[in-house]
Amino acid sequence: MTIDEAAVRQAIADAVGSERLQVLRVTGESGTAVIDAGGLDGAARARLEQAAKDAARAAGLADLRVALTAEKRSRRILAVGSGKGGVGKSTLSANLAVAMVRLGRKVGLVDADIYGPSQPRLLATEGRKPEARDKTMIPVQSPWGVPMLSMGHLVQPGQAIAWRGPMAGSALGQLIEGDWGDTEILVVDLPPGTGDIQLTMLQKYKPAGAVIVSTPQDLALIDATRAIGLFDQGKVPVLGIVENMAGYLCPHCGQVSDPFGHGGAEVTAKELGLPFLGRVPLDIAIRQKSDAGEPPAAGEGPQAQAFMAIARAVLAALDQPA
Ligand code: ADP
Numbered sequence: 001m002t003i004d005e006a007a008v009r010q011a012i013a014d015a016v017g018s019e020r021l022q023v024l025r026v027t028g029e030s031g032t033a034v035i036d037a038g039g040l041d042g043a044a045r046a047r048l049e050q051a052a053k054d055a056a057r058a059a060g061l062a063d064l065r066v067a068l069t070a071e072k073r074s075r076r077i078l079a080v081g082s083g084k085g086g087v088g089k090s091t092l093s094a095n096l097a098v099a100m101v102r103l104g105r106k107v108g109l110v111d112a113d114i115y116g117p118s119q120p121r122l123l124a125t126e127g128r129k130p131e132a133r134d135k136t137m138i139p140v141q142s143p144w145g146v147p148m149l150s151m152g153h154l155v156q157p158g159q160a161i162a163w164r165g166p167m168a169g170s171a172l173g174q175l176i177e178g179d180w181g182d183t184e185i186l187v188v189d190l191p192p193g194t195g196d197i198q199l200t201m202l203q204k205y206k207p208a209g210a211v212i213v214s215t216p217q218d219l220a221l222i223d224a225t226r227a228i229g230l231f232d233q234g235k236v237p238v239l240g241i242v243e244n245m246a247g248y249l250c251p252h253c254g255q256v257s258d259p260f261g262h263g264g265a266e267v268t269a270k271e272l273g274l275p276f277l278g279r280v281p282l283d284i285a286i287r288q289k290s291d292a293g294e295p296p297a298a299g300e301g302p303q304a305q306a307f308m309a310i311a312r313a314v315l316a317a318l319d320q321p322a
Contacts (some may be wrong), residue, residue, distance in 0.1 A: 003029060008059040013054035016048055022069070023092040027262060029048065030063040031056060037068040039075065040183040041104075042134075075209035077176070078318060079185045079236060083223020085116065085192040088244035089213045090281070091290055092310075093189035094122040094146075095297035096211070099304075099311035100146050101145040102297070108139060108183035110175045111150030112201065113191045113225060114168050120152040124293030127152060130178070131276050139179040144298050149175040168197050176205055185318070193223075194230040202234030207238040211277060216264035224265070228272060239317040240263045240275035242310055280312035 013021045016035055022032035035054055037045045049066045050129035080096065082089040091112060100107045109236045111119035120126040123142040130137045130153050139147035151171060180186060188207065191197055210231045214224035224241065231238050243265035248257050259282065269276040280286070286303055289296045297307035 001264040003060050003157065004053050007063055008056055008061050009056040009264055010051050011059035014065075014197050015051040020048070020125070021052075026061065029061060030065070032065045032067070034069055036208050039184065041179050043269060044181070050241050065184055075180065075186060077188055077205055078239075078314070079188045079202065079210040079231070080196070080213065081190045081210055081227045081231065082192050082208050082213045082222065082321075083194070083225070083227040086217045087192075087213050087220055088116045089192060090122060090189050091281070091286065092211070092244060093187050094119060094290070094309055095295050095307040096147045096314060097148075097187045098123075098144045098295045098297040099307045100187075100315060102308065103191055103311055103315065105315070106182055106184045107141075107146055107150040107296055108180050108186045110172075110178075110188045110286065111148065111152060112172050112188050114151045114171060114197075115191055116148045117152030119148055119150045119189060119240075121293060121297060123148060125150075125153065126293070128131045128139060133179060139180060144295055147180070149178050151175070169200055172201055173204070175236075176201075196264050198230055199234055201237050202231065207236045209314075211314055212241045213244050214241060214265045214268070216243055216258070216261040218261070218264065220241050220260070221264050221268045224268065227270065230275070239314060240277035241269040242277045243279045246279050248282040251284060260276050275313070277317075278306065278314045280310070282305045 003026055008026060009024050012024065012033060020036045022036055025032045033050060035052055037048055040048060045068055049068060052066050053064050080093040090260055096107045097107045109119060111117045123144055123146060125140045125148060127143050130140050130141045130149055137149055139149050140153055142148050212224050212227050214220045228238050244261050245260050248259055266276045284302060288297050296303035
C-alpha cells in the first residue's frame with residue numbers, strides 16, 4: 001500500500017499543531033518526524049509524541065519515530081535589579097509581570113530576593129506551598145495570571161533566612177529551574193546590590209535582558225550605575241532604567257513635590273547611553289494596593305497606565321533582534 005505523505009503530514013499537523021511539526025520524512029511504511037516541544041513540561045511532551053504517533057497510524061503509517069526538539073525554545077529571563085534595597089524593585093517586578101500578561105504574554109515570576117522575599121504578599125500567594133514533581137518545583141498560580149516561585153513560599157513569614165553563598169545559589173537555581181511549562185518570559189526579581197549571588201546567577205542563567213530600577217536621587221543613581229556594571233560584567237544586555245518614586249502628589253493639598261528629586265534616572269540613562277523605560281510616581285495608592293496583594297498594574301487608572309507603558313517599552317526592547 002502506498003502511503004499518502006501529504007495526508008500523514010496533515011494528520012500529524014492537526015494533532016500537534018502545524019507550527020510544531022518541523023520535519024516529516026516518510027520511507028515505505030514508516031516515517032520520522034521532528035517536532036518542536038518548546039515550552040512544554042515532561043508530561044505534555046509525552047502526550048505530544050503520543051498524539052503524533054496515533055495520528056500517523058490512523059493515516060496509514062505503520063511506524064513513526066519522533067524526535068522532540070528545543071526543550072526551552074523561547075523562554076527568556078528578564079532580570080530586574082537595583083543597586084540597593086527599598087527603591088521599588090519588587091513592586092516593579094510584580095507589576096511588570098502582570099502588565100505583560102495583560103499584553104498577551106505568558107509570564108512567570110521568580111522572587112530571587114531571597115533575603116526579603118515580598119512577591120507572595122505582592123501577588124496574593126502568601127501561605128501557599130509549591131508542590132514538587134520529580135524534585136522539580138511546580139510554580140504557584142497567582143490570581144493575576146502570573147505563575148510564581150519565591151523563597152517566601154518555602155519559609156515561614158518573618159523567619160530569618162541566613163543563607164550563605166552556595167546555599168543561596170542552589171536555592172535560587174531550584175526556583176529558576178522550576179516546571180515553568182509554556183511560560184515565555186520569566187521575570188526574575190533579583191536581590192538588591194551587586195554581590196556574588198547576583199553575578200553567579202547572571203552567568204549561569206544568562207538573562208536575555210535586565211531592567212534597572214532607581215529612585216531619582218543622586219545616591220541611588222550611583223548605586224544603580226554599579227548595578228549596571230554588574231550586568232555588563234555578566235554580559236547581560238541592560239534594556240534600560242526605570243525611575244520609581246518620582247513626583248509625590250499630596251493627597252491633602254494636591255501639590256506635586258519631588259522628595260527624591262525628579263528626572264535623575266532619565267539623565268543618568270542618557271549619560272550611560274541606555275534607554276529610559278519610564279517613570280512611576282510616588283503614590284500612596286501603589287503602596288496600599290501592593291500591600292493588599294492587588295498589583296496596581298491589574299487595575300485601571302494612572303498607576304496601571306504607568307506600569308503598562310513601561311511593560312510595552314521593556315517588551316519592545318526584549319523582542320528586538322540582538
Ligand atoms: P525593593 O524591592 O527595591 O526593596 P519594594 O518594591 O519592596 O522595594 O518597595 C519598598 C516599599 O516602597 C514598599 O512598601 C512598596 O510598597 C513601596 N513603593 C514602591 N514603589 C512605590 C511607589 N511608586 N509609590 C509608593 N510606594 C512605593
